[in-house]
Amino acid sequence: MTDAQLTEARWTHVALPTGDLDAAIDFYTTMTPLTVVERFSDGAGRSAWLSNAGQVETPMVLVLVSFDAEQGGELGLLRPFAHLGIEVPTRDDVDVAADRARDAGCLHWEPRQMPGPVGYICALTDPDGNVVEFSHGQKVFTSVREKWG
The missing domain is CATH 3.10.180.10 (2,3-Dihydroxybiphenyl 1,2-Dioxygenase, domain 1)
Structure with missing residues (x-):
């Protein structure tokens, strides 16, 4: 390279x-x-x-x-709606993420179908309380590539 x-x-x-x-x-x-x-x-x-x-x-x-100087301060800035988004290829991928999160005790939103452009989603909570969304059908990846690809 x-x-x-x-x-x-x-x-x-x-x-x-x-x-x-x-x-x-x-x-x-x-x-x-x-x-x-x-x-x-x-x-x-x-x-x-x-x-x-x-x-x-x-x-x-x-x-x-x-x-080190901020230990003990308030964390988890991305909540309750602010989030990091991860788009996955299938609805099953959303369900698998939700199952793993449920087992780990960090499921934030159960899987649900939302109106466009949101798609099928669930969300997890990281150890600091930040929200991480998994989505299928949101088409962020495809839309950006089509616009500038």
Whole structure:
């Protein structure tokens, strides 16, 4: 692979604070398709970048940050409706995500069919209280690719 250069402004990440970085990494790598790209540590705390494996063309990263000075502060900024969205190929994928979350005690919304453009959804709650939505039929991925692809 050649060194790709950034040639224009690009949306690259969303950063969320976490009270337990290891628990947050475990949640996102177990309950979602995200994998760890990088880990960092310095005098202020620790962080990790997570993304879809092989997402090279248009990298998008979830940055989880645990600042030592902020331990014990209020976390879980994405609630009750604000959320991270993950689009899946089938309705069954939504149901599987809900089943895993139900078993883990972190199901936020039961699977439900919503009017367009929302589609079939469920949501999970991460260890800090943030909401992660799984959707099928929302067509965010397809719509953006059709518009600019």
